[in-house]
Amino acid sequence: MADTVIIYNPQSGGGSHADDVEDRADLSGYAVERSEHAGEAVTLTQEAIEAGYSTIVAGGGDGTVNEVVQGIDRADAFDDVTFGILPLGTGNNFAKQIGITDLETAFIALDDGVRRTIDIGMATDRPFVNSCVAGLTAESVSGTSGALKSRIGGLAYVLTTLRTVTDFEPLQLTIDNEMSDGDTPTWSGEALCVVVGNGRQFAADGTTQANMEDGLFEVAIVTDVPAIDLMSDAVLERLFGQDSPHIDRFQAASVDIRGHSSDPIRFSVDGETIEQRDLVLTVRPNRLRLVVGEGYDPSPMDT
Numbered sequence: 001m002a003d004t005v006i007i008y009n010p011q012s013g014g015g016s017h018a019d020d021v022e023d024r025a026d027l028s029g030y031a032v033e034r035s036e037h038a039g040e041a042v043t044l045t046q047e048a049i050e051a052g053y054s055t056i057v058a059g060g061g062d063g064t065v066n067e068v069v070q071g072i073d074r075a076d077a078f079d080d081v082t083f084g085i086l087p088l089g090t091g092n093n094f095a096k097q098i099g100i101t102d103l104e105t106a107f108i109a110l111d112d113g114v115r116r117t118i119d120i121g122m123a124t125d126r127p128f129v130n131s132c133v134a135g136l137t138a139e140s141v142s143g144t145s146g147a148l149k150s151r152i153g154g155l156a157y158v159l160t161t162l163r164t165v166t167d168f169e170p171l172q173l174t175i176d177n178e179m180s181d182g183d184t185p186t187w188s189g190e191a192l193c194v195v196v197g198n199g200r201q202f203a204a205d206g207t208t209q210a211n212m213e214d215g216l217f218e219v220a221i222v223t224d225v226p227a228i229d230l231m232s233d234a235v236l237e238r239l240f241g242q243d244s245p246h247i248d249r250f251q252a253a254s255v256d257i258r259g260h261s262s263d264p265i266r267f268s269v270d271g272e273t274i275e276q277r278d279l280v281l282t283v284r285p286n287r288l289r290l291v292v293g294e295g296y297d298p299s300p301m302d303t
């Protein structure tokens, strides 16, 4: 039996890749399981693990990545399997961050590439690889310019959302953090959004890469936005770039977010929306064994 299975979403990225995927998978001797409806990749992953596959590949976009990671978690198999990605979605945001830029690169990495073991985040009992955003969510991902992203990192996604939102009520929050030195500071106040990043695009120091193997989240609290025209990238960069007075940035091993109002807060956990008043986010250090591309630099902050 093959030891690698591709959990394939034929609808991702608008479809039309089925033949390429099946042919190329055949060449490498990988099995393919197609999902037939949203959410099915979770159960297909659990079944594949039960059947004995040791490398589980999400063939799709960020939604499929999310479902396969949920499946690995539900099978309690982080210690047993390696996770890979074929970037077949529209955005492929997470795949790009780990050097998996296109289909052929992905197959080369699966066949013979580097494996790293990265941190994952837990939003209570829901695993995430990229981010959890409270408040404003990154709805305008497609409208985010690459240039702005390369200058202010993953926050660019959230901040360009500000252009489409006119009446967003700030959240009243208390946030308890556990820092790497054991300190547990509390933040309390009004925030437009809180971005808890695990992925490489959420860099604490304003660069575009964060370390995904350091056991820490990169946290950014956007505290206020001046009432000026945000349409130009230059304005966003000036307001929210390095040392911005409008953002508090820090690293933490756990983040406990509690709303002051009785209304629930909207959280986007790797793109899935949940609504609740409180949420505890913890890092599970070095938890997910991952197939990465050549562009993946394990500790970009140190270079």
Ligand SMILES: Nc1ncnc2c1ncn2[C@@H]1O[C@H](COP(=O)(O)OP(=O)(O)OP(=O)(O)O)[C@@H](O)[C@H]1O
Pocket: 009, 010, 011, 012, 013, 014, 035, 036, 037, 038, 039, 040, 059, 060, 061, 062, 063, 064, 065, 067, 088, 089, 090, 091, 092, 093
């Ligand atoms: N057979 C299917 N038919 C319809 N929807 C499906 C099917 N299989 C999976 N899905 C759903 O499609 C959603 C979107 O897929 P996915 O994220 O893989 O691609 P995408 O949206 O094109 O890419 P990205 O998220 O990277 O922009 C997933 O959340 C999944 O639940």
